[in-house]
Amino acid sequence: MRDFFLSLGAQQWVLPALVLWPLLAALPVRLLGRDPDGESRGIDARVLTLCALSIEALLGFVLWCVFDPDGAGWQARVDLPWIPDIGAVFSLGVDGIAMPLVVLTAFLVPLSLIATWNNVRVRMPAFGALVLLLTSGLVGIFVSLDLLLFYLAWELMLIPMYFLIGIWGTGASAKASLRYVLFTLVGSLLMLVAIMALWTLGGGTSFHIDHLIALKLDHRMQLLMFAAFFTAFAVKSALVPFHTWLPDAQRAAPTLAAVALGLKVGTYAILRFAIPLFPAAATDPTVRSIILVLSVVAIVYGALLAMSQDDAKRMVSYSSISHLGFIMLGCFALTQQGVQGAVMIMVNHGITTSALFLLIGMLQDRGGTTSMASFGGLARVMPMFAVVFTLSILSTIGLPGTNGFVGEFLVLIGTFGEHPVLAVIATSGVVFAAVYGLRALQRLLFEPNGSTTIAQMLDLSLRERAVMAVFAVAIIWLGFVPQAVLGRSERAVRNVVEGVRFGPNAAPPSSKLSMNP
């Protein structure tokens, strides 16, 4: 397969196609599509969107195939001229950290669209177009090597998301979408300033990460810029205490947008930019301690809050906040195990949380609410739903044998060597996770509440079963064969970890970092 795609020159076109195809497809979907129930001429916009997204998934598959697990440096790299005056280049490339996330995105969006097929009935052409724009932005974030391009993709993701939540959301969606934009924007403006400053310091010739990473920056400058980047990314990843927008946004968002919000663009950016560009800042004992402590707080805090939510979507959001703590902990543990664990959780989280949001969305479609109190005893009426939901919850609470275990285990074992106390506190998260996870099972699946509406609810349809089967397989597959991701991300993570320790901007050897195999 790999050879076939290589013979087609896939390495030259796959990344530009992944970024630009949805962008290009958005316009025809908007113009030619019609509402599912619409009277006007045209093609059902859902079908058009799905066609476009299927091609995106196919491209994702091509990328997975052509990626060389043992390859060094950026793969499938493409540099196209963009704004020569300021040295901005349309530069795309992936390594083992970005590639799994790109493939995940390329598959997740179409699968979510199929799962929520009947969810959106109004203004579908616009919805489809925005989803495509969003996909383009998401993929762009993961593959941009030029900081300006990255910034553009970062903002490109923001705008469609604002409209998706604001227009198709439920409840206080206008407020939630505005808060989302405000939180993200304040952070990203800081980042924009830092990008500009970095560009100036670099001689005003390039925004390319390879160029900027080689800059010699003094400690204070690194700290300032790291702060700006980190704030932007931490807000986007909903790190405690910047997390309050997430439950509101995911609660209000249409299911598909809630799934997209679960993609870990923020933590990816930290690993791709904030840490490698400013290693001395990232390893500064004070900075690192603050972030590590915040991560552990997030793990416990998110889990405790998830314990006391009635709304199922908010419960999942808070569990995400808890998982985010694990990712952040792994990233800043800066050991091979910790960072690879973090990458693993980014992928796992995309799978598991999406599965949960889609399942809860299916309940919302049937019962009109996401309040757990309104359900109960679903295991009797919707056994298929019960099986997949249980599996997803087990993955969320990190049961070994599911994908959820491997990432958390690696993060914790990678943190333990240097920060045993933090790792022990973080491990207590597994107990709280069991509490909120089983509480959700209890309230949704068991404990009948006697409502007649529930007795009438239909189990998953064939379409829903097909989609959820993909998620179920992924949860178990990555639980047993996590090497599929770990093996591919190893080299890239090694680059990051060693770059931080030995790169040009690394902290002087007096720093307390010890080498951990």
Place this chain on the structure above:
Amino acid sequence: MMTTPLSMLVQSAATPHDSAIPLLLVWLLPLFPFVGFLINGTVALTSRGRAGANVATTARSTIVSLVGPGAIIAAFVAAVVIFTQMWRVAGAGAGVLDAPLILRGPLWVHVGALRFGWDLQLDQLSILMTLVITGIGSLIHLFSVGYMRDDASYARYFAYLNLFVAFMLVLVLGASYPVMFVGWEGVGLCSYLLIGFWFSDRANVEAGKKAFVVNRVGDFGFLIAMFLIWTTAQSLDFTSAHSALGAMAGSPAVLAIALCLFIGCAGKSAQLPLYIWLPDAMAGPTPVSALIHAATMVTAGVYLVVRAAPIFSGAPAASLLVTLVGAVTALFAATVALRQWDIKKVLAYSTVSQLGYMFIAVGSGAYTAGIFHLVTHAFFKALLFLGAGSVIHALHAAYHHTHRHEDAQDLRNMGGLSRFMPATAACMAIATLAIAGIPPFAGFFSKDEILSSVFERAHGSPLADASLGGVSGSVILYAVYGIGIVTALLTAIYMTRMMLLAFSGANRTGDAEQSALHEAPALMTVPVVILALLTTVGGWLNLPTLLPWGPTEGLEHWLSPITRLSAERLAGHAEPSRQTEAILIGVAIATALIGIAIAVALYRKQSTDKAHAPADVGLAKLLGNAYGADTAVDAVVVRPLNAFADLVLTRGVDVGVDRAFSGGGRFVGWIASRFGRDIQDGDVGKYAWMVTAGAIAVLAALTLS
């Protein structure tokens, strides 16, 4: 990556003898039950109609009745074949099979120096555990066919039960801590699902959740132990980790690892203070209590201590703690069992107490004695639970017959049942004699070996010379022996009480119900009879050398490649004198007889049924409530934590954090409106949009230029 060549699954055999062992069969051991799970699960998912109506056809339930027990019996047969070969190979010469056979499976995780695969380990201990699990598992599966056949979720029941056996086999066959942990948490999951099997009743679901969460507290310790093992030994495989840690005996790291592992053991094996989930776990169907909450899963902690013997024996203080916790738990649970009215609760506390004995053994380095008691306990406690299941089944049917809603598990509603169920009564009587410690039944030999091991180690052994918290090991071991004897007395009392209340005297079930009381069907009595047989002869597994009738110390020899070195590190080489041993045996038998006599004197007459019985007061009430432990845990841990999460965090802190940011946002907006001349209204949203639009416009202009 997914596929592994067949040849990879079989490690090249170390010696010519090893090749006689059919290693590929080992993979089938967990696979058989797993396939059973898949088949039964499919039946369960496809046979449920709308609104949970039971549309299971006869054909479907026949499939379940065949596949459910069949999968376990197949695994048992495979285990027997493997064991026979191992036995022959081991008999061929000393030194063979001294090292475990590692079966390399697919790679699981390889990150940096951290590497572990889906490897299995075949050795004397894992095959013994496999035989117990699949053997007793087969009997309980057969019993279940009779017990659960009329349940609407018959297929789901067998799906869970098969899955449990699969995970349990992964637990004992895993060659590394992570693989063991898969089984460890997997059996916890199945336990959760089976305790809450009848999930329409809130109490059952709560009990399941409690079991899982409390086990997770233990698993927390297990996880920390794994982190410590890896940072200390740079490996998580049993073989290499243990050889590295064995060389570090006495170091603080080894002590810490042992203590953390023991937290895991205390959770899974229901030791103080984490025992609280096990009595509630009786909410599950009774065969589940027999298999999971008596014979197999709850003994996993004992297995873990033996498996990690090179670690525990390198940390004498931790071993003393294990033995002490075991002793206190044994005594504590035995006192509570004295005053339970629910027949399953008596057995549940009895299980906690007997598990305490096993920890007394493995903590004092008597690893074989611990495993010996694990095996005999599996025989007689599974028997007692299945017998209790038959009794409950009979009472339930009787009350169902007359449409009365009475408690079918309450001893006060029983009485005189031996007239209606003679076979069950006789078998349970054998098990009672065994657990009370009357020779020649199995429990006598194993319990005696535990107590005499403790006694002989209390003086002059390395363990006696060690100390825990400033108290010398010798003092602790003598105290543990004393507690063990007192517990033995209490055991004889509460078990005899239970038997008398259930089977002797006048029947209190109800006049109309008596006609409907009858012996369980053959499918249920046959497994019980087989277990009674095993309970009778099980002691032969490891007869003391004192007794010249038959093969002595068989188990000791069989397990010696695994336990001998570790045991010697704690016990030294001292052999007790024959005289001492004879005296200890005499004391043990006398204790049991006195206990039985006390119970007969106290409990021969019970004349009122549950509805008319006076409420327990005073000490009886205290014991009946298990010293109020549940209420205390609820008041001290559960409620405060929930209140903290809900009131303090969700309604307090989180709202506060949110307000702080909104307030900050408003403040920025206010500043902006002061400075921005065109934006006088302070609308943050508009401001934000203009910034975005501006940024994009700049970028667009640059792009196009």
